[in-house]
Amino acid sequence: MVDQTTGQALLVDAALRSWQTHLDRAGQLFQGLTDTQLQREIAPGKNRLLYLFGHLAAVNDAMLPLLGLGARLHPELEEPFIKQADRATPDTLGAAELTRLWDEIHAALAAGFATLSASDWHDKHTAVSAEAFTREPHRNRFAVLLSRTAHIAYHHGQAVLADRS
């Protein structure tokens, strides 16, 4: 038997490992692509790899304020990669810039995660009021981490379908 504090820490550790696994797999795919490859679609008429790369960077960047870890590093990603669909705005970022932003954003998240204790993870995230959190204690930081991990896996599953030859 492990004590309860260790128990919590083991559960958080499992979730952080899962996050890192899926992040690394996606990073290995996207960060190895050229500008030409990033123009490829995941399926005919669907999103380009470029869009998914920027979309994951943008959504993960927004985890910083949501988890109370600081301001977004790249709020300029919101418009082209979250609010707008692929091809709705001209491309302004390429492989080199997105690779750099990806590393920067995920290094900031890793540093922020390291400041959280196991019990900080079941505290509320910043998009829920203290009052609502009393009624809905599942709207916590941990739920955000799990949700964003599955979000990476969802788009990674799509990205592997693109022709990368």
Add this chain to the structure above:
Amino acid sequence: MVDQTTGQALLVDAALRSWQTHLDRAGQLFQGLTDTQLQREIAPGKNRLLYLFGHLAAVNDAMLPLLGLGARLHPELEEPFIKQADRATPDTLGAAELTRLWDEIHAALAAGFATLSASDWHDKHTAVSAEAFTREPHRNRFAVLLSRTAHIAYHHGQAVLADRS
């Protein structure tokens, strides 16, 4: 502040909610398809929806023994949907059968999950020896739950790309 026992339970609850969310989304997509629609590919030359439907059912069925919750209900899914690639074996199951198996497997998993306490989740899963678990305490039931949740999301992301008209 919540006590540590409640803390563990909150983390497990978040993971079970995440599992259910992604399972429901995939179930809603696959279980609403006809036999004709299940023949569609997610992208040209890639897996058919039929294969992904059976693959997720098969992989999730195998969670029963892995989590120590009982034997697999449908070991016959292993060969066509895990060991073999799509189209390597003749189709033996259609929309009606897969819909029924899906519900049966996930009802058994839900019943099994309900028997586990929060601390049972950080116990080892059955594919790791007691000795190896001492060195690698992250090979626990919780890691399996998180991994299989992301696995559903990965293939759900692919399934949404298929033409379902």
